[in-house]
Amino acid sequence: MIAIPKLSLVAFALFLGGQAAAAEDAGRSAVGQLEVTVYFATNGDPSAAGERAQEVAEEIHAKLSSEGKLKFAHYRALGADTQPIFRSYENWAQPLKPSDEILVRFEARSQPSKDSVTLDIELWLARKKILKTDATLQPGRPLYVLGPEWRGGRLIIAVALAS
Numbered sequence: 001m002i003a004i005p006k007l008s009l010v011a012f013a014l015f016l017g018g019q020a021a022a023a024e025d026a027g028r029s030a031v032g033q034l035e036v037t038v039y040f041a042t043n044g045d046p047s048a049a050g051e052r053a054q055e056v057a058e059e060i061h062a063k064l065s066s067e068g069k070l071k072f073a074h075y076r077a078l079g080a081d082t083q084p085i086f087r088s089y090e091n092w093a094q095p096l097k098p099s100d101e102i103l104v105r106f107e108a109r110s111q112p113s114k115d116s117v118t119l120d121i122e123l124w125l126a127r128k129k130i131l132k133t134d135a136t137l138q139p140g141r142p143l144y145v146l147g148p149e150w151r152g153g154r155l156i157i158a159v160a161l162a163s
């Protein structure tokens with residue numbers, strides 16, 4: 001039998017404990033969730049959005065049409081993606097999967113409170129960054145971005161805290 005000094009066992013145990021702590025990254029913990037939705041808005045024929053487009057709820061229609069620049073006769077939901085908001089890391093939402101034509105990059109700027117979170121947000125279209133902003137999001141109050149013209153209408157990108 002080999003005799004191992006007690007001090008060596010303690011040092012080995014501390015080494016293993018340190019390795020486990022390093023594997024748990026506090027910055028990778030989720031502090032909320034972000035939902036990105038892409039809408040098609042038009043005053044013309046809403047069927048131009050395609051077969052996958054879905055009618056929006058009356059509540060969303062009323063909310064979108066109440067904003068002056070977002071006022072259109074018809075709205076269709078094209079896609080949505082919900083991703084975690086990490087404490088110290090950036091993340092990406094891809095609302096039109098599998099297409100990467102519209103991407104939203106986001107990262108927490110500060111520790112979120114119960115009522116809001118401040119994020120760095122970037123909107124990427126066709127692999128080009130077209131918008132970079134800081135936004136403080138609150139539950140039930142999405143950030144709307146009027147996007148490019150598309151199929152006789154406009155795209156609207158909504159960024160909101162997921163409930």
